[in-house]
Amino acid sequence: MDRRTISLTLKDGSRAVIRDVRAEDGPALLRGFAELSPQSRVFRFLHYVERLSDAEVARYTTVDRPHHEAIGALVEVRGQEIPAGIAHFFRARGACERAEMALTVIDRFQGRGLGVVLLGRLMHVAVGRGVRQFDALVHVRNEGMIHILRKLGSTERIEEGIRIFRLPLHSDPADYPKTSVGDAVRRAYALAPDARAA
Numbered sequence: 001m002d003r004r005t006i007s008l009t010l011k012d013g014s015r016a017v018i019r020d021v022r023a024e025d026g027p028a029l030l031r032g033f034a035e036l037s038p039q040s041r042v043f044r045f046l047h048y049v050e051r052l053s054d055a056e057v058a059r060y061t062t063v064d065r066p067h068h069e070a071i072g073a074l075v076e077v078r079g080q081e082i083p084a085g086i087a088h089f090f091r092a093r094g095a096c097e098r099a100e101m102a103l104t105v106i107d108r109f110q111g112r113g114l115g116v117v118l119l120g121r122l123m124h125v126a127v128g129r130g131v132r133q134f135d136a137l138v139h140v141r142n143e144g145m146i147h148i149l150r151k152l153g154s155t156e157r158i159e160e161g162i163r164i165f166r167l168p169l170h171s172d173p174a175d176y177p178k179t180s181v182g183d184a185v186r187r188a189y190a191l192a193p194d195a196r197a198a
Helices: 023-034 038-045 054-061 114-128 143-151 180-190
Strands: 006-009 015-020 068-077 080-090 098-105 133-139 155-159 162-168
Touching: 015 114, 023 054, 023 068, 023 080, 038 098, 038 133, 068 114, 080 114, 098 114, 114 143, 114 180, 133 143, 143 162, 143 180
Parallel strands: 098 133
Antiparallel strands: 006 015, 015 068, 068 080, 080 098, 133 162, 155 162
C-alpha cells in the first residue's frame, strides 16, 4: 500500500480508495480512459483524443514528486476496485510556487463528490511541496469544473475560448471560502491515511 492510501465512503454510499499513482498503473489509466465519453475527453484535453500513446501513459503514471504529482481514485463495484479518476499537478522546472493542475473523473462515477475529494487531496499535497497556486485550463462548457473552481475563490479569464483559472492554495484549510466546495476541500484535507498503509 502507498504512504497516502485513504479509504472513504462517497456521498452515494459507495466505497472509494484514494492513493498515489504508480508506474505500474498504466493498464488502469488506459481502462479509465476507455470509459471516458467523447465530451469528457474534450473537457480533459481541450480537444478530442482517440487514444493515449505509450509516451503519454508513461508521462501520466511516472511521478517525479518535485515536478509531477498524481493521485488516483478507485471505486468498489461488486467487490472489484475500478479506476474512477485521477488528479495531477505539473510544475515547470524552476517554477516553485505555481503548478498546472488537471482532474478527470470517469463519467459513471461523476456526481458522487469524488472530483472534489481528489482535488482537495492534490491541493493538500501541493501545499506541502511549496506550491501556492494552481493554474487550470478549462473548456468553456465544463460547467462542473468551472463551478468547483469559482467556489474555491479562483480568478479567471478567457483566452481563445478557454477559461484560464488561477486557484490560490492555502496551508490552513480554514482560509478557503465558506462554500459547500470549500467545506468539501476542508474535509479532504482532514482525511487520514489508512494505518495499514503507513
